[in-house]
Amino acid sequence: MSWPWISHSVLLRECLLTGYIVAKSPLRVGVGREAPLGSPVDLAVARVRLNGRSVPYIPGSSLKGVFRSVAIQLARAKGLRVCSGLSRGTCMDAEYAAGETLLEHIESLLREGLTSEALRDFSERACLLCKIFGAPSFSGHVSFSDAYPVNESGEVLEVLTGVRAGIAIDRRTGAAYPGALYHVEYVEPGSRFRFSIISTNLPNYAIGLLAKVLRMVHQGWVRLGGFKTRGFGEVSVEGLRFAARGVTVDVEGLRLLKLDGFDEDVDLGGLASESEGWLRCEGDKAWECLARFEEVWERAKLAQG
Numbered sequence: 001m002s003w004p005w006i007s008h009s010v011l012l013r014e015c016l017l018t019g020y021i022v023a024k025s026p027l028r029v030g031v032g033r034e035a036p037l038g039s040p041v042d043l044a045v046a047r048v049r050l051n052g053r054s055v056p057y058i059p060g061s062s063l064k065g066v067f068r069s070v071a072i073q074l075a076r077a078k079g080l081r082v083c084s085g086l087s088r089g090t091c092m093d094a095e096y097a098a099g100e101t102l103l104e105h106i107e108s109l110l111r112e113g114l115t116s117e118a119l120r121d122f123s124e125r126a127c128l129l130c131k132i133f134g135a136p137s138f139s140g141h142v143s144f145s146d147a148y149p150v151n152e153s154g155e156v157l158e159v160l161t162g163v164r165a166g167i168a169i170d171r172r173t174g175a176a177y178p179g180a181l182y183h184v185e186y187v188e189p190g191s192r193f194r195f196s197i198i199s200t201n202l203p204n205y206a207i208g209l210l211a212k213v214l215r216m217v218h219q220g221w222v223r224l225g226g227f228k229t230r231g232f233g234e235v236s237v238e239g240l241r242f243a244a245r246g247v248t249v250d251v252e253g254l255r256l257l258k259l260d261g262f263d264e265d266v267d268l269g270g271l272a273s274e275s276e277g278w279l280r281c282e283g284d285k286a287w288e289c290l291a292r293f294e295e296v297w298e299r300a301k302l303a304q305g
């Protein structure tokens with residue numbers, strides 16, 4: 001098996017997915033350490049300063065986490081062996097040889113300047129998701145920007161927030177903690193966050209995997225943020241745009257990545273058109289484009305690779 005796209009040294013193609021994540025239910029995406037129980041708002045939404053105002057946003061790292069965890073389920077459903085992606089649970093943490101992890105092996109090759117050997121051994125041992133999303137010492141081929149409440153001209157959009165009270169329950173006894181009232185901040189339905197997902201060198205089936213996750217988010221199968229069991233986190237995707245460029249992209253669509261063995265051409269004739277060096281489409285047509293990549297993902301017999 002060959003993975004011609006693993007290296008970052010040649011830019012074969014670049015794909016851009018942009019649009020708005022729109023809250024359909026209350027949405028709470030927090031960040032880092034939470035405030036201690038008992039403060040006025042114990043669980044605040046993540047905020048960023050934009051144009052002098054502090055506004056809620058969705059960190060790119062949080063979107064990436066959601067995409068990877070759904071991709072794990074989809075890949076496993078296809079019979080593909082993939083790692084958990086959690087810290088100390090990636091393919092890099094697995095044993096390469098007696099007493100040596102793959103990460104230690106790769107790092108020792110890199111110290112000796114053996115870059116192509118390091119890439120070869122990573123390609124052979126790491127799972128598809130470590131290749132797409134990255135692993136320690138290997139930057140992946142997709143990046144998720146922070147999603148800010150801004151329009152296309154960069155103007156900040158209004159985001160209404162609310163606070164809901166809850167009672168902290170001891171998981172062991174099922175009883176409420178004494179004085180265990182806490183407050184969860186959330187953004188109100190209708191809030192819009194502009195996102196962008198940029199991938200480089202991904203074969204068409206891997207673009208299809210990302211597309212499938214995005215569609216599941218859009219259709220409400222996948223929720224974002226916390227308190228999902230209480231109905232939080234349902235969103236849709238609006239104003240979707242797809243754009244691609246590179247040596248494997250032409251007016252008819254995206255060529256398969258040669259040598260990969262699993263990839264197929266994706267024909268976008270009649271859906272996408274070229275402007276300013278990018279093959280682009282938007283709205284319903286962008287979803288139709290993504291459906292063609294999703295079909296390649298569905299057909300790819302990766303588990304036999």
Ligand SMILES: [Zn+2]
Binds near residue numbers: 083
């Ligand atoms: Zn892995």
